[in-house]
Structure formats: structure tokens, C-alpha cells
Amino acid sequence: MEGLDGNAIAGSLYEIFGAEMTDAACVCAHCGAERRVAELTVYMRGPGTVVRCRSCEAMVMTLVEIRGITCVDLRGLAMLEHPS
Amino acid sequence: MERTALRRRLSWTQARVVDLLDETASVRSIVVEPPEWPGHRAGQHVDVRLTAEDGYQAQRSYSIASAPEDDHLVLTVERLEDGEVSPYLVGELRPGDELELRGPIGGYFVWEESLGGPLLLIAGGSGVVPLRAMLRHRSAVASVVPVRLLYSARSLADVIYRDELMQAATGLVDIRFTLTRARPEGWTGYDRRIDRELLAEVAWPPDDDPLVYVCGPTGFVETAAGSLVDLGHDPGRIRTERFGPS
Numbered sequence: 001m002e003g004l005d006g007n008a009i010a011g012s013l014y015e016i017f018g019a020e021m022t023d024a025a026c027v028c029a030h031c032g033a034e035r036r037v038a039e040l041t042v043y044m045r046g047p048g049t050v051v052r053c054r055s056c057e058a059m060v061m062t063l064v065e066i067r068g069i070t071c072v073d074l075r076g077l078a079m080l081e082h083p084s
Numbered sequence: 085m086e087r088t089a090l091r092r093r094l095s096w097t098q099a100r101v102v103d104l105l106d107e108t109a110s111v112r113s114i115v116v117e118p119p120e121w122p123g124h125r126a127g128q129h130v131d132v133r134l135t136a137e138d139g140y141q142a143q144r145s146y147s148i149a150s151a152p153e154d155d156h157l158v159l160t161v162e163r164l165e166d167g168e169v170s171p172y173l174v175g176e177l178r179p180g181d182e183l184e185l186r187g188p189i190g191g192y193f194v195w196e197e198s199l200g201g202p203l204l205l206i207a208g209g210s211g212v213v214p215l216r217a218m219l220r221h222r223s224a225v226a227s228v229v230p231v232r233l234l235y236s237a238r239s240l241a242d243v244i245y246r247d248e249l250m251q252a253a254t255g256l257v258d259i260r261f262t263l264t265r266a267r268p269e270g271w272t273g274y275d276r277r278i279d280r281e282l283l284a285e286v287a288w289p290p291d292d293d294p295l296v297y298v299c300g301p302t303g304f305v306e307t308a309a310g311s312l313v314d315l316g317h318d319p320g321r322i323r324t325e326r327f328g329p330s
Contacts, residue, residue: 002302005326008145010189011131014094022192038192039324083191 003041009049012063013037016072019083027079030058037080051076092122094189096133098182102156107244111210112174113149113160116183124152126221127194127214127297127325130159130187134169144169147213147299147325148188151220160244162210193297193325197222201229201295202288206278206308208236208300214325215299216245219252232258234286236278236304239266260286278304280311290316299325 006013006022013021022038033055040060041052048064053076060076074080103115126148133143150158163174177183195203195218203222205215212235222231237243243261253259262274262282274282288294296317298308305326313319
């Protein structure tokens with residue numbers, strides 16, 4: 001399964017964080033790699049969206065929408081900038 | 085103003101389809117008029133949502149093909165035979181129909197004149213769409229940033245915006261096609277998939293520190309961006325956007 005990138009979830013992230021997030025910096029909690037959200041690997045073919053670090057492939061973010069509510073798990077990130 | 089734009093609420097809106105333009109046999113440009121449009125930046129996209137009669141919804145992202153300065157908002161969509169959304173957009177949509185969309189979205193894969201250059205644009209197939217918006221924007225603001233587009237397509241008939249791109253190729257605008265499957269007789273341009281050797285020939289040398297935008301299918305983007313890094317380009321100057329089946 002080929003991964004996309006963080007650009008593909010720009011709309012969902014905007015909805016969740018209320019700001020444009022693709023250019024925001026983030027740090028992988030597993031390997032410490034820092035990059036822009038747009039550069040993360042995104043898999044959208046499953047029941048939810050899985051976002052992985054492009055360096056170590058660790059899961060950094062998951063987004064699951066159930067009955068209009070989006071559940072967001074960010075435990076794989078040590079840091080996520082919020083451009084406010 | 086930038087701050088206001090960041091805090092804008094992103095909501096779904098019904099945009100009226102005012103025109104449809106066939107770009108190639110499988111690619112169509114959709115000219116839309118959203119009731120309110122805050123303006124966009126070259127390289128941004130919109131989300132499009134289709135709702136079936138039974139309530140089932142499918143949502144995809146499409147790059148904006150028009151420059152911020154253009155009169156209308158234009159999306160260019162390639163029909164993928166097994167797609168859920170693109171066959172409707174390319175084959176069924178008619179002028180006067182309404183299309184549900186939200187945007188503009190994205191802040192990373194964006195070019196503005198203040199970012200400078202030289203600007204190297206690398207497109208695989210319909211990955212040319214956001215790069216075309218950048219070219220049009222550059223031209224609309226009369227930018228003197230040198231730009232080079234390397235566009236990989238299967239054949240000349242698959243080249244989207246072919247006439248426009250050929251006409252744009254003057255002075256500081258360098259447009260190069262590589263045709264990977266079929267070439268017209270007497271074709272003297274590039275005739276293979278983008279690889280390290282081709283990029284070494286086409287890209288400005290790393291010492292010129294070009295600002296690079298790569299857009300295409302995932303495998304294409306990995307090859308192009310990886311080869312540029314191998315050639316000594318600064319990864320921090322390479323922005324990428326990958327697309328998949330839609």
C-alpha cells in the first residue's frame with residue numbers, strides 16, 4: 001500500500017485544530033525526527049487514517065471518524081506546533 | 085491579513101459549475117464559482133465531497149489549477165477508471181450543477197514570489213496542476229524569478245495544458261517534457277522516466293540553491309525527491325505533494 005503525505009489530510013487537520021497545519025513542525029516521539037506535517041506518511045485506505053514518521057515508520061497520529069466525531073491520537077508525537 | 089486567513093473557519097459550500105474544459109481524453113478542468121471565496125495561494129487545494137441519494141459520502145482533494153489572480157476558480161481532475169469520485173467529476177458533471185467543496189487548504193506546498201527561486205517544478209502526470217497555478221501566479225505578478233518545469237507524461241496527448249505551457253516557454257520560463265510511453269515521430273525531447281541522470285541534466289546545480297516543488301504519484305515523488313537529495317540538493321528546499329487513487 002503506497003502512502004500519501006500530510007497534504008492529503010490538510011482539510012481534516014484544519015477542521016480539528018482550526019488552523020492550517022501542513023506547514024507546522026512536528027517531532028516524532030519514537031526517533032526524534034523533526035519535519036513538517038506535510039512530510040509525514042499518510043495511509044488513508046483503512047477504516048481510519050494512519051500517519052507515520054517518514055524516518056522510522058513509527059505511528060505518530062491516527063484519525064478515526066465515528067458518527068461525526070473525529071477521534072485523534074497524537075501519542076506518537078513529542079511535539080506539534082500550532083500556528084496561531 | 086495572514087492571521088485572519090489562518091483563523092478562517094473551513095466550511096463546506098456549494099459552488100456552481102460555470103464551465104467544463106476538456107484538457108486531454110481523461111482530464112477535465114472544472115470552472116466553479118463558490119458563493120464566497122477568501123482567495124487562495126498558488127499550490128493550495130480544495131476538498132470535494134459527493135453525496136449519494138442514500139447519504140453515502142465520498143471526499144477527495146483536488147489541486148487548484150488557477151492563479152489567485154484569475155477570474156475564476158478552476159480545478160483540474162483526471163479520471164481514474166476505478167475511482168469513486170473522479171469518473172463523476174470528469175464524465176457526469178454539467179454546467180449549472182453544484183459541487184460541494186471546502187477550501188482553500190494547505191500552506192506547505194505553496195509558492196509565492198517572496199519565496200524566490202530559482203524555481204524548479206517537477207510534475208508527474210496530473211501533478212502538473214498545482215505547478216500550473218504557480219506558473220500562472222508567477223506570470224500574473226510579473227515575477228522575474230527564473231522557473232524551469234520538468235513534466236513527465238505518458239505521451240504528448242496526455243500533456244495537460246500543452247498549448248498554454250508551450251506558449252509560456254519564453255525567456256525566464258523553461259518548459260521541458262519527458263514522454264515515457266509514446267513519442268511523436270521526430271521527437272527530440274526527453275523520452276524516459278525521471279531519474280537521477282535526467283534530473284542532473286535538467287535541474288539547476290545544487291550551488292544555485294533552487295527551490296523545488298515535486299508533485300505526482302507517490303512513486304514518482306519518491307524517485308524525484310530522493311534523486312535530487314542524492315545529487316546534493318538541500319532537502320529543506322524540496323517540497324513534495326503525493327497523490328493516490330481518487
